[in-house]
Amino acid sequence: MKILDAEFVQGFIRMANDGWEQGWHERNGGNLSYRIKPEEVESVKENFKPKEWQPIGTSVPKLANEYFLVTGSGKYFRNVIIKPEDSICIIEVDGKGENYRIVWGLVNGGRPTSELPSHLMNHEVKMVASNGAHRVIYHAHTTNVIALTFVLPLEDKVFTRELWEMATECPVVFPDGIGVVPWMVPGGREIAVATSELMKKYDVAIWAHHGMFASGEDFDLTFGLMHTVEKSAEILVKMLSMQPDKRQTITPQNFRDLAGDFKVALPEEFLYEK
Ligand code: 13P
Ligand code: ZN
Numbered sequence: 001m002k003i004l005d006a007e008f009v010q011g012f013i014r015m016a017n018d019g020w021e022q023g024w025h026e027r028n029g030g031n032l033s034y035r036i037k038p039e040e041v042e043s044v045k046e047n048f049k050p051k052e053w054q055p056i057g058t059s060v061p062k063l064a065n066e067y068f069l070v071t072g073s074g075k076y077f078r079n080v081i082i083k084p085e086d087s088i089c090i091i092e093v094d095g096k097g098e099n100y101r102i103v104w105g106l107v108n109g110g111r112p113t114s115e116l117p118s119h120l121m122n123h124e125v126k127m128v129a130s131n132g133a134h135r136v137i138y139h140a141h142t143t144n145v146i147a148l149t150f151v152l153p154l155e156d157k158v159f160t161r162e163l164w165e166m167a168t169e170c171p172v173v174f175p176d177g178i179g180v181v182p183w184m185v186p187g188g189r190e191i192a193v194a195t196s197e198l199m200k201k202y203d204v205a206i207w208a209h210h211g212m213f214a215s216g217e218d219f220d221l222t223f224g225l226m227h228t229v230e231k232s233a234e235i236l237v238k239m240l241s242m243q244p245d246k247r248q249t250i251t252p253q254n255f256r257d258l259a260g261d262f263k264v265a266l267p268e269e270f271l272y273e274k
Contacts, residue, residue, distance in 0.1 A: 025077035
């Protein structure tokens, strides 16, 4: 099968374009990766032309021999839909989880996203935590969440609670909460380690003054998660723009009642009295 005809490639391209249309991907901002299923690799591997091995910059032994579809470094999300072969690539991880090689794509040269260490370390953590179910890691420059990182304390419990309060669906969509990474230099192992540590507990991590990482089982769930968190942040920005305090809100007891009916476990650490 031609690579571009494969359903997982079509889904990846659509998600990248959806993110562009949301306004989360100025210039080359953001990146996306998908851990390809063995049967999907089989269906397209006749097209693979492996290039030379390169260091990942970190170690992901549990991802040995896995294949990923990834956006290219410096590539624009708005171009993925019109020139996918130039904008994205498939990489293979070696048997030790320390090197990768491009086997398809980036036809005009280049390399996978500079955030590859964060993507792969997050994939490793989430693959283990979900028994293999999570396959998508998404990084976007979500405007309202970024704005909030200038005014809220950079604490998991504050971001989780404030975003839960802004839309009733939020605690159902991200019941485990949200982690926050303080400002760090992007693109390297250090921020990857900090993010993947939070991803052991959460499906979403905020990078202060930068953006967000989300993890999920498929493109719909992961895009939907990013969209829900960012929408909630937009409501909070609007609310704070009208007045500094809420006149009424969803209370800790309301959350407990919701958790019972919707059969989600909401950790008490986020249901503190203010
Ligand atoms: P890349 O173009 O290397 O993917 O980087 C974009 C980005 O958002 C860095 O955090
Ligand atoms: Zn970024």
